[in-house]
Amino acid sequence: MIKLIALDLDGTLVTSDLTISKKNREALKKCTDMGIMISINTGRCAASVIEMIKELDLKGYHVASSGASLVDENLHPCFMKRMPAKIVREVFEVCRDLKIPFIGQTSDTLIKYETSYANFNSIIENKDLFNYIPDMNIDEVSQNTLQITLFLDEDDPRNSLIKNRFGKVLKLRRAGKWYVNIIDNLAGKLTGLKKVMELAGLKREELMAMGDTEVDLGIINFAGTGVAMENSSEKVKTSADFVSIHCEEDGVAYAIERFILNPATRLA
Numbered sequence: 001m002i003k004l005i006a007l008d009l010d011g012t013l014v015t016s017d018l019t020i021s022k023k024n025r026e027a028l029k030k031c032t033d034m035g036i037m038i039s040i041n042t043g044r045c046a047a048s049v050i051e052m053i054k055e056l057d058l059k060g061y062h063v064a065s066s067g068a069s070l071v072d073e074n075l076h077p078c079f080m081k082r083m084p085a086k087i088v089r090e091v092f093e094v095c096r097d098l099k100i101p102f103i104g105q106t107s108d109t110l111i112k113y114e115t116s117y118a119n120f121n122s123i124i125e126n127k128d129l130f131n132y133i134p135d136m137n138i139d140e141v142s143q144n145t146l147q148i149t150l151f152l153d154e155d156d157p158r159n160s161l162i163k164n165r166f167g168k169v170l171k172l173r174r175a176g177k178w179y180v181n182i183i184d185n186l187a188g189k190l191t192g193l194k195k196v197m198e199l200a201g202l203k204r205e206e207l208m209a210m211g212d213t214e215v216d217l218g219i220i221n222f223a224g225t226g227v228a229m230e231n232s233s234e235k236v237k238t239s240a241d242f243v244s245i246h247c248e249e250d251g252v253a254y255a256i257e258r259f260i261l262n263p264a265t266r267l268a
Contacts, residue, residue, distance in 0.1 A: 002260055004202050005031060006063075006193050006219050008211035009042040009049070011176065012229055013252050020052075027253035028056055030261060039063065039196050041189050043147065043181050043215060046071045047108040061199055063192030066173065066215055068146035068183045069107055070192050077107065079195055081187040085142040087169055091182060092136045092148075094165060098158050101151040104136060106144045111136065146187075150180040174214045181215060190218030208259060210244070210252060212236060227255045 007013050013020055028038055037060045040049055046064035053062060059073050070079035088104070095102045104111040109131045133141060152159060154177050162180070163172060171188060175181045197207065209216070209223035212232040220226035220240050228240035229251045237243045242258070244251040 001206065002036060002208045002225060003206040004037045004039060004197065004200060004208070005256070006039050006041045006196070006207060006209040006223065007252065008213075008216050008219075009040060009044060009052075011212035011231060011247055012210050012216075013247070015248050020056075021250050021253070023250040023253040025056065027250075027256040027261070028058075031256060032057065032059075034260075036260065037200060037202075039193070041193055041209070041211075041216075041219060042066075043149070043175050045069070045105045045107060045110060045146070046075055046077075048110075050075045061196045063189060063196065065105055065107070065146040066175075066181045066183050066187065067189040067192035068187040070195055071107075078199070079192070080107065080146065081184045081191075082143070083145050083148075083170065083182075083184045085139070085145075087166070088142045088145045088148070089137045091166060091170070092142075094162070095148075095150065098161060100158060100162070103130075103149050104141055104145045105147040105149065106141075107146060111141055111145075146183065148182040149175070150182065151178060152180050153178060176213050188218060189215060190222055193219050193222070208255070210255060212247065225259055227259075 013024060032038060038058050039060055039062055041063040042049060043066040044064060046069050049064060053073050061070055061072055061078060063070055068081045071077055111131050111133050113134055113136050154174060171183050171185050173181050204222060205224035207223045208225040209219040210227040211220055212229040217236060217239055220228060226240045227242050227244055228237045229244055230246040244255040
């Protein structure tokens with residue numbers, strides 16, 4: 001029986017207009033009423049999801065910053081894995097040299113030095129979380145960075161330069177066509193999820209995990225029931241136990257209906 005749902009946000013629960021549909025909300029409410037824990041598992045920083053946690057009245061533990069941070073429903077940190085400050089500075093400097101736009105992420109803010117990159121305004125609902133800092137290499141930033149997100153198309157040749165330079169010392173994961181998330185080698189969405197399960201005392205067969213990008217592959221492969229959205233890449237869909245409908249068409253609610261609310265349908 002499923003007792004925990006690990007849920008990616010953007011491209012899974014959250015649609016392109018940064019909202020959660022009524023059907024998805026209703027499905028999640030039915031699950032929580034049944035005593036099923038809903039654990040957000042996202043690349044966003046913890047501060048950017050606290051309102052969503054409160055709005056959906058979610059309890060328990062939630063994974064942020066692609067697994068570099070674990071918080072409870074009150075945003076109290078339970079686990080944090082920062083990247084080494086020296087390597088963070090190197091990433092910032094290389095990205096500047098290669099003219100790759102990027103943001104740094106701590107538990108409570110998003111940090112940028114570019115001021116004119118249009119896509120900054122499309123990746124987060126609360127613009128107040130953005131903090132413009134001309135010198136990204138100051139200790140306050142470099143010593144507290146949990147994740148760096150590069151704005152880098154999947155076909156851009158600079159991907160290989162970044163991978164060759166940092167692929168052995170940091171974990172690089174593509175988060176959709178336009179973004180690459182960089183975290184410490186000892187962090188990751190699956191690492192965070194395992195800590196959630198340990199704290200909740202649950203087994204992997206009691207877990208459903210839903211996602212849509214390469215960042216979610218670990219939790220989808222690990223879960224007793226791994227679900228990909230229809231809008232996922234072929235690699236992600238091939239790894240999943242089940243491919244739901246598109247996130248814009250209530251893919252989360254559809255999977256919940258099939259496996260939890262009306263499980264007889266999956267035998268049909």
